[in-house]
Amino acid sequence: MKILVPVKRVVDYNVKVRVKADGSGVETQGVKMSMNPFDEIAVEEAVRLKEKGIATEIVAVSLGLANCAETIRTALAMGADRGILVETDVELQPLAVAKLLRAIVQKEQPGLVVMGKQAIDDDMNATGQMLAALLGWAQGTFASKVVIDGSKAVVTREVDGGLETVEIHLPAIVTTDLRLNEPRYASLPNIMKARKKPIETMKPADLGVDPAPRLTTVSVAEPPKRQAGVKLKSVAELVAKLKLEAKVI
């Protein structure tokens, strides 16, 4: 079974994001970029399925600027076999990403797509669901466990207040949650090997997709600054503050 893993290049999760002065978005110039953490979990899951002999090939796909190739290389160093870069400088929104991924799925015919539940830059949590809808495939979202059983996948989902287990027919879309696994670090020999693995580059037009944005960002603003904490001398003082200042009791 072939597994397709979409991997998004995002601002590294350790970076404190800064909003652009004109409020049009988040500053990415000169900022450390990395693979979206949920996508690392997706790559890890695909590699584990290959190690178990369930997957035969892992294809990592990234959509965006030319330097998304670096994100694909990271996936290749973790164990993916080859990459596809859909290069565009158009701002990609989930529907456009889902349409581009649908075209790649139709070309590659994977048995499973494993992708992040959400990208930590735009927090859309939409692309996997949109892709499943466009393809008419089953979906197991927010997965904390995936078991492939012949032509079916049993997916344990993290839902409010517990776990839900669903059985879905393959081919299907699985989106990863945080507890699915702990992604491996790529070893130096594997990073070297990854340099030789192939990456095919194409443009949205090659896939017959117009990626033009449908949503307009009205404004992006930083959250209000938190006030500094204070040390209180007594419980009485705390109760007074909770009553009179915070007005929570």
Ligand code: AMP
């Ligand atoms: P989102 O719906 O934007 O929160 O993203 C959910 C998932 O879709 C991500 O974790 C990725 O697996 C995939 N995805 C979104 N945008 C891209 C992109 N530009 N390139 C590759 N994968 C993407």
